Amino acid sequence: MQWNQLKTLFILCFLVLDVYLLILFFNQQQESESTKTAPTAELSIEERMQEEKIEIKTDLPDEEIEESYITVKQKRFSEEEKELLMKKENLESAVAAKDLIVSRYEDPVPIPKDASKETINGLLKDTFLLPENYEYWDWNEEMNVLVFFQKKSGRPIYYNHNGIILVFLNDDNEAIFYTQTMLGDAVSSENEQSEIKPMLAIQQLLNDNRLESGDEITGINLGYYTFYPLPSGEQVFAPTWTITVNEEKNFYVNAMETLVIPSDELGFLTETAADIMNKVQTLEENTKLETFVINHLSEKLTTINRSETE
Template identity: 30%
Template structure:
C-alpha cells in the first residue's frame, strides 16, 4: 500500500470537508441574519411609524478625540478703557466686567450680540451663542473648540447683561485654554445610531420632530485646574405640544449624558445601539 498517496488523499478529503462545513456555517449564519433583519424594523422605519421626523443629518464619517484644557487665570486688566474688571473669588478664574459707558446695541438679536462679544470680550471669537433670555435680559455663550461648543460648562461660560434701553452694562466670563488633543482620533457614532439609542430608551416620543443634531463637547472630568472634554452629540427635539427637549449622547461610547448646569453625569449602564 502506498501510504504517502493514502495520506495525501485523507488530507485532501478533510480539507474538502472543512470547506463544506464552513460553507454550511456561512449559509446558516446569513439565513439567521436575514430573518433577524426582516423581523426587526430599522430605526428609520420605527421613526416613520411613530411620526418622528428629522431633517438632513450631519456627516457620518466624522472623527473626533478627547481634549484636555486648563482653567484660565485672569489678570486684573480690562480689554479696553471703557471696562472695569473685578474678580468674583480668590482663584481669579471668573471675572465681572462693568462698562463705564454702557454699549448700545442696534437690536437684541443673535448677530448684534455676537458682534458685541467679538469686539468687547477677551477671546470673544472663541465663544458661541447658546441662548437669549429677553425677559431676564441676559445672553448665554459657551466656549468652543474646532467650532464645537462646550455644553453647560461653567468654566467656559460668558453671560452678557443689558438694560431696558438695549445697552450692555456688564458681562461675566470664565475660560479654558492650553488645549491638548489626544493623538488617537475616533470615528463618532452616526446620528441615526444616536436616534436608535434615544428611541430604545423611549426618549423620542411619537409626533415629535428632531430639530437639531450637532457635535460638541461635554465634561468628562472636571478638576480644579484641568478638564477632560469628550465629543458629544447634542439633539434638540420639538414635542407635539411645542415644548423643546434636549439630549446629550457620548459620541464615542454611545452613553446618554445627563447635563444640568454645572452637574453632569454619564449613565452607569452602557445603552448601546441594538
C-alpha cells in the first residue's frame, strides 16, 4: 500500500516537472522569436518614409534648438503710437477698444494675383504701425484677405487674435482696409527649456496618418501657437513646428509635447472678423469708417455662411 502511494507521488512529481519544463521551453522560444523580429518590426523614421516614398524637399535646421514656452499679454496702443499712425499717407485710421487698429486705404492698393511674398511686403508693410514686428504668411482666397502674423524672437505667432494684421481685398484684389492687433513683451520660461527636433514632428504626422504615400515635405518652420490663456489676461504660447506638405497644406505640431494641433484657417478668420465687427462698433469719432468696415465684413461673412449651408 505504501509502495503504490509512493509510485503515485513520483508520477505526479514528474508530471509537474514536465509541465514546468514545457512552459519554460515555450517562453524561451517566444522570446527568441520576438528578439529576431524586433529590428524589422520597429522601423526608423527614415525607413518608414522611404517605404512610403515620402521625401523632404527642404533644409532641416542643422544646429540643436532649445526653446521654451513664452507668456505674452495683449498690447494697448499708446497716444504716441496713435499719432504715428495718423501721420501715415493714404490712410484713414482709428483705434477701437485701445487695442485694435482699423485703417482704410483712401486709394485702394492693387495686389497682383501672382505677387511674391517680397512684393506684398513691399506694397503694404510701410502702411502698418511697427511693421518690423510682422511677416506676411498667406492669402486666404475664401475671405480674400492677406494674413500677416506678428513675430516674437524672430518667429511667427500662428493664428492669434491678439497679434495679427488682416488686409481685406475687394473683388478686384485691391487692398481696401486692414485691421491690426499686437502682443506685448514676451517672458520666457527659462526653467522649461527643451531641445526640439523637426524629425519628431514629422514622425508624429506619420503616426497620426496625416501623411500620404508620395507626399513631399516642402517647408519646415518654427513659430509659436497658443497653448492656453491665463486668468490674468496673458496667454501662454508653445514652440510649434509648421510642416508644409506639397507646398499647399500646413500642419502644426507642438514642439514641446509633439502633439498635432488642429487648425482651421477659415474658421479662425470668420471668428476674428466677427470680433472685429464688435470692436469697431465702439468707435465714436469715425462713423464712416465704422460703416465701411462693418458692411464689408458682414457681406463677406454672409457669403461664406451661405456657401457652407448649400
